Amino acid sequence: xxxCADLNEKLxxxxxxxxxxxxxxxxxSHLASCEDCRGRFEFLHRLRNSMRGRASSISAPQHLKxxxxxxxxxxxxxxxxxxxxxxxxxxxxxxxxxLALPGLFKPHMKTSLGDFGVLYDxxxxxxxxxxxxxxxxxxxxxxxxxKQFAVTLPRASLAGYDLTGVSxxxxxxRHSAVSLYEDQKSKEKLAYIAFKDKKLNINFPRMExxxxxxxxxxxxxxxxxxxxxxxxxxxxxxSDDPEENLLEYARICVKLIDVGKPSK
Amino acid sequence: MASRADFERQALKHIDQLYYAALRIAGDLGxxxxxxxxxxLKAYKAWPNMVEIRDCKAWLFKIMINAWNxxxxxxxxxxxxSEGENSELALAESGHASRNSNPEAQTEIRLLAEAxxxxxxxMPEELRVLIHFAxxxxxxxxxxxxxxxxxxxxxxxxxxxxxxxxxxxxxxxYPNPGPGSHx
Numbered sequence: 001x002x003x004c005a006d007l008n009e010k011l012x013x014x015x016x017x018x019x020x021x022x023x024x025x026x027x028x029s030h031l032a033s034c035e036d037c038r039g040r041f042e043f044l045h046r047l048r049n050s051m052r053g054r055a056s057s058i059s060a061p062q063h064l065k066x067x068x069x070x071x072x073x074x075x076x077x078x079x080x081x082x083x084x085x086x087x088x089x090x091x092x093x094x095x096x097x098x099l100a101l102p103g104l105f106k107p108h109m110k111t112s113l114g115d116f117g118v119l120y121d122x123x124x125x126x127x128x129x130x131x132x133x134x135x136x137x138x139x140x141x142x143x144x145x146x147k148q149f150a151v152t153l154p155r156a157s158l159a160g161y162d163l164t165g166v167s168x169x170x171x172x173x174r175h176s177a178v179s180l181y182e183d184q185k186s187k188e189k190l191a192y193i194a195f196k197d198k199k200l201n202i203n204f205p206r207m208e209x210x211x212x213x214x215x216x217x218x219x220x221x222x223x224x225x226x227x228x229x230x231x232x233x234x235x236x237x238x239s240d241d242p243e244e245n246l247l248e249y250a251r252i253c254v255k256l257i258d259v260g261k262p263s264k
Numbered sequence: 265m266a267s268r269a270d271f272e273r274q275a276l277k278h279i280d281q282l283y284y285a286a287l288r289i290a291g292d293l294g295x296x297x298x299x300x301x302x303x304x305l306k307a308y309k310a311w312p313n314m315v316e317i318r319d320c321k322a323w324l325f326k327i328m329i330n331a332w333n334x335x336x337x338x339x340x341x342x343x344x345x346s347e348g349e350n351s352e353l354a355l356a357e358s359g360h361a362s363r364n365s366n367p368e369a370q371t372e373i374r375l376l377a378e379a380x381x382x383x384x385x386x387m388p389e390e391l392r393v394l395i396h397f398a399x400x401x402x403x404x405x406x407x408x409x410x411x412x413x414x415x416x417x418x419x420x421x422x423x424x425x426x427x428x429x430x431x432x433x434x435x436x437x438y439p440n441p442g443p444g445s446h447x
Binding site for chain 1: 271272276279280281282283284287297300301304305308372373374376377380381395398399400401402404405423424427430431434437438
């Protein structure tokens with residue numbers, strides 16, 4: 001059994017619920033029998049509640065909330081305008097790569113959204129209306145036109161392509177590299193892609209997670225994102241880069257489509 | 265995860281807690297507001313890449329602490345709460361003092377909390393922040409360790425020290441036989 005001296009050391013742990021069941025029961029047993037310690041515990045409990053009560057009376061000024069919301073909205077609109085003006089084949093090709101693939105926009109995949117998220121948000125709203133979460137490219141195209149994204153949509157995706165065997169040197173000329181990766185445990189062949197173009201200021205990505213058929217790659221600062229499944233590239237997204245970088249990035253992705261060959 | 269609409273819903277709801285902590289850390293109303301705004305804009309920038317916001321509040325606090333450390337580095341000096349600076353904290357608090365409709369409870373809470381506030385002002389910042397995170401925000405040792413980027417053992421030892429200091433300085437409120445009786 002613990003005594004008052006022991007409790008002095010452990011009472012805070014008890015208050016923080018940072019002890020095991022056994023010790024908790026011992027402390028409660030001691031508190032039940034020791035008026036002094038119980039008084040101290042109750043005081044500390046009251047003290048904490050008083051501090052929390054004081055904290056709950058504090059509100060951030062309304063103008064601060066409004067300023068933050070305004071700034072966020074401003075940034076979002078700036079990006080939306082950038083994309084509306086952008087409107088190039090490359091970017092939308094890039095988007096459509098993902099768009100046209102089955103199951104890609106399941107909720108767990110939203111993590112990959114960066115600057116494209118602005119477009120994506122609109123896309124999702126439209127998608128819900130136009131119901132082209134299916135692979136109906138015509139509907140997708142119609143929706144983009146309706147939204148005045150003046151684009152020509154490529155009617156292809158990388159889903160049926162396997163970049164295995166693509167010459168690294170050849171791809172490197174296009175400022176990017178595709179490498180194969182073999183999972184040491186499963187011996188399954190996966191792949192990763194690295195963007196080396198200094199203009200893009202993209203470092204070699206680090207591997208985020210490898211699990212069976214999936215390989216996620218992100219840049220160290222999480223601004224770019226590559227997603228492979230079953231050895232095929234199924235999604236590339238990037239965020240927070242200047243417009244010229246996005247354009248260049250989109251070109252690279254289009255070139256990757258060009259060099260990718262159907263596996264069969 | 266997290267769409268941009270989620271950001272407003274999930275992240276902005278913690279603004280009051282962040283603001284209070286910012287007041288305690290920065291001490292100055294203007295600095296606190298700047299710090300909160302910077303925290304949210306940084307968080308917003310990182311938001312689309314968050315794979316999973318398991319604990320959004322702790323994540324925001326971590327951003328805020330980093331932002332403040334950067335700011336402090338920029339100013340190249342340690343900033344501790346001065347009497348004048350804390351009067352701004354008191355000012356921020358006083359505007360909301362009438363919310364509790366129970367006068368008796370309000371008085372007790374106010375007296376205890378004010379005494380605690382005075383005691384916290386006397387503490388070094390590294391201890392004061394721990395009390396704030398553990399006792400006011402209710403973060404676990406592990407969460408505090410993550411937020412402040414210090415080992416969990418350090419969190420626990422500093423927190424123990426901070427609470428002992430706080431408890432002793434609250435002696436006049438303490439029921440018989442007083443906080444020193446178990447020392």
